[in-house]
Amino acid sequence: MRELIIGGARSGKSALAERRASEGGRQVVYLATAQALDGEMARRIAHHRQRRSADWGLVEEPIDLAGALRRHAAPGVCLLVDCLTLWLSNLLFAGAAARQVEAGASVDCPLLAGATAALIETLPQLPGQIILVSNEVGWGGVPMAALARLFADEQGRLNQRVAAVCDRVTLVVAGLPLTLR
Numbered sequence: 001m002r003e004l005i006i007g008g009a010r011s012g013k014s015a016l017a018e019r020r021a022s023e024g025g026r027q028v029v030y031l032a033t034a035q036a037l038d039g040e041m042a043r044r045i046a047h048h049r050q051r052r053s054a055d056w057g058l059v060e061e062p063i064d065l066a067g068a069l070r071r072h073a074a075p076g077v078c079l080l081v082d083c084l085t086l087w088l089s090n091l092l093f094a095g096a097a098a099r100q101v102e103a104g105a106s107v108d109c110p111l112l113a114g115a116t117a118a119l120i121e122t123l124p125q126l127p128g129q130i131i132l133v134s135n136e137v138g139w140g141g142v143p144m145a146a147l148a149r150l151f152a153d154e155q156g157r158l159n160q161r162v163a164a165v166c167d168r169v170t171l172v173v174a175g176l177p178l179t180l181r
Contacts, residue, residue, distance in 0.1 A: 001129045004162050006136045007172035014082055016172055017131045018051060024129050026078040029057035031068055033087035048082065062090040066118035073126040084134035084162065088155055091115050092147075101147045109154075116158055123165045134159050136171070 003020065007013035021028045030052055036042040061068035065087050073079055081087075095111035123130065138156045143149050163169045169180040 001168070002123055002126075002166040003129075003131045003168040003170065004134060004159070004166045005131065005170045005172060005177075006134050006159055006163075008136055008139070011172045012175035012177075013133050013135075013172040014048065015051070015175070016170065016177055017080055017082060017133045021056075021078045021080045021129075021131055022053065024078045026076050026129055027057070028053070028055070028078045028080060029059055029072050031059045031061060031065070031072070031079050031081045033060075033062055033065065033081065033083060033090060035062050035086075035090065062087065063094055063115065065115065066122040069119075069122055069126055069130070073128050073130065075127045077127075078129040078131065079126075080131045080133070082133040084132055084158060085137070085155060088112070088158055089151070092151060092154070101150050112154065116161065120161050120165055123162070132162060132166070134162065 005013045005017050005020075021030075032045070032048075034041060034045050036045050057072075059068055059072055065081065069079060069081070091112045092109070095109060135155065136159065137152050140152075143152055163181070166181070171178045171180055
């Protein structure tokens with residue numbers, strides 16, 4: 001079973017994903033994509049860590065998400081990926097895409113393209129339960145900055161591609177889940 005849980009910032013999507021992982025009766029492995037690059041992000045990570053069960057495993061992987069999923073997926077395991085949005089940001093800044101956009105050049109994102117293709121190819125093949133959390137960023141206006149526009153476009157494309165290979169897609173608004181599929 002693959003599920004994508006999407007929603008805006010502070011919508012309750014991570015809390016829902018954690019509840020669903022707990023209720024599945026499987027060993028849970030939390031696959032974190034965030035990096036504590038500043039104090040504010042370190043506090044966010046600590047907040048998420050405090051909510052999780054001490055019994056859960058933890059894998060931190062900011063870039064090679066498909067590889068981490070392949071290494072840790074198993075029939076009796078629930079992998080909870082939180083979140084695809086930070087993973088996408090990591091990819092944009094790890095490669096040359098962010099620098100290219102900021103310099104006004106056309107964008108070539110081979111790292112992003114390869115990593116997202118690997119994720120989409122890997123997800124249907126994995127045993128066990130997979131829950132992926134992602135932000136829905138497409139309901140706001142078109143961003144003014146080129147890098148923000150690139151990010152919004154790529155996030156929308158990523159969410160569509162992941163949703164297409166998931167069995168269930170849930171939108172969370174104000175803590176309320178709405179099953180889309």
